[in-house]
Amino acid sequence: MPVSTSADALDEPVQFVAPDGSPGPADGYDPARLDDRLGELYEAMVVTRELDEELVNLQRQGELALFPSCRGQEAAQVGCASALRDDDWLFPQYRELGAFVVRGIDPAGIGLVWRGTWHGGLGFVERAVAPLSIPIGTQALHAVGAAMASSRLGDGGVTVAFVGDGATSEGDVHEALNLAAVEAAPCLFYVQNNGWAISVPVAAQLRAPSIAHKGVGYGMPAVRVDGNDVVACLLVVEAATERARQGGGPTLIEAVTYRIGPHTTSDDPSRYRDPAEEVAWAARDPIARCAAYMRWRDMWDDTVEAGARNRAADLRHRLRSAVVGAADPPAAEIFEHVFARPTAELVAQRAALLDELGQEG
């Protein structure tokens, strides 16, 4: 497979589908094998885009406190998650809506996090997805530990640490890459290089020629992939995953993409970047590219679009009805998940709060 521990191969991202949808060189992979899955990938990206829009709307309507949009990164996320087994553990940051859609997480469980109903994510761990991780890059170490666990269990599991370009500056990510390499852990480091860490461009984040180049220093195969080409993302992750399952150790994957929207609904990108950049990247839209490619591969008909939009509409409705006016959890729950058995202090503090609120214990 075309991954390399030498720096030479890391300059140009792997791409099978050009921005206009035309197929490029297969480069040792077999993109045609994915023809039957293109409809499923397209649908997941459309659902991601529409749920993302709905979540932004819900925030603007005051139903959510905050939301970090993944607009523009749908192919990177859907392609990666679609290459994995359902029981391969994912360790997301907070912008992986596309991966959550592929995993079949109820969008209500995502919306309620940003509403402030509960931390972390509801319905996540049941689907082998760790809770959202807001301290940047910290979850990469959990992914390595879980991969080391899989090695010991012999379950063939592969874990994926989702990190961003900014996270590659964090100590925990360096420690994770090194530990995974030393342990030959079945762990993928999937870096979505979306160009911006809030307001800091990737050029101010590192001096290496690319994020993937860092793999050389860790003794780890690395590959750059066009993060707006869902076919390339899936095939690159699939190849790395198969190698990891067979004991070949970790891979560093840099998916080159772009955060079309603000960092979160609280952010204003006009303060730090040229809107022309957003326009240029919008022309590389991953969803339109997938549709054009499907036409090229003769896999497109009107039912694809209709099916995707119908499913998206269903999930939007489900999200909206679960989130709008959702009841708050009982205040007593604040105390419930601190320890397996609450301390005497927590029992007393819980009683004091309930008394203050005039509620029954």
Added chain:
Amino acid sequence: MATMTMVEALNAALHDALEADDRVLVFGEDVGVQGGVFRVTDGLHRTFGRSRCFDTPLAESAIIGAALGMALRGFRPVPEIQFDGFTYPAFDQIASHLAKYRARTRGLLSVPVTVRVPSFGGIGSPEHHSESTESYWVHTAGLHVVVPSTPADAYSLLLDAIESDDPTIYLEPKRRYWARGEVERGARTAPIGTAAVRRAGTTATVVTYGGLVDVALEAATVAAAEHGWDLEVIDLRSLVPLDFAAVAASVQKTGRCIVTHEAPRTLGIGAELAARVQEELFYDLEAPVLRVTGFDTPYPPARLEAAWLPGVDRLLDAVRRSLSYDDA
């Protein structure tokens, strides 16, 4: 029953835990082939193999973060941080994830990780090797904090911590590592969250833990011989859960409470206990709760640690001050 040092008792506990449960893993810096810088993990690597007891790269945040990842997949990791002063690089993993993961998953996942840390001062170590870190962990909701003072407790409490579904910070007082005591292999002393009355007395209550238990007992001997004071010495054994009932029962009896720890005074355990005692036992008190602690300074160089550390004289001075309220 066998006589063991605390190091041997801890080694026995790790051995027995590894033997009893395949999910137990021991790892950290130099814990494998070398058996740990204090030899606490001596022989485990040979007996249980590299997959159960292994060296990690020199990266404390990685040690804790990876432990958490293993725990998510059903293991019961027992990582070692080589010295107290090196827990700080792992602070984020402990405070943001280890302590909170149960809450972050709304109770669905527990992270039964026992973080062993050779801790505290008193053995003439270089800088960053003598820190008292307990207040950080006690102040972080979601962690059990255990500090043994005898070989028997070291053995028993470590096994309890490993079996617990809650994450535990297990602080081993280095200065007691080589002290000997009777240990009954396979037996438990008392569950985590149970204090021990190390010496019964009526004059005043001295509350402490870890390396200062022995100092308090020595002070009590001197106090009895030279002053006729009959001190009660309470060894907390765990700071979370805190056996405040044991403290309260003693203070109700003596009317006087002195808390002693190596950690700096401000916002130490002594501050918490002083607050609790005056809140809950105001009318039982004959004197204010007093603290005998390290100073609010960086831990001093080895040549000055004897002056810095709370010792018998400073503790007896506090007893004298407490008793002086009778004369007022």
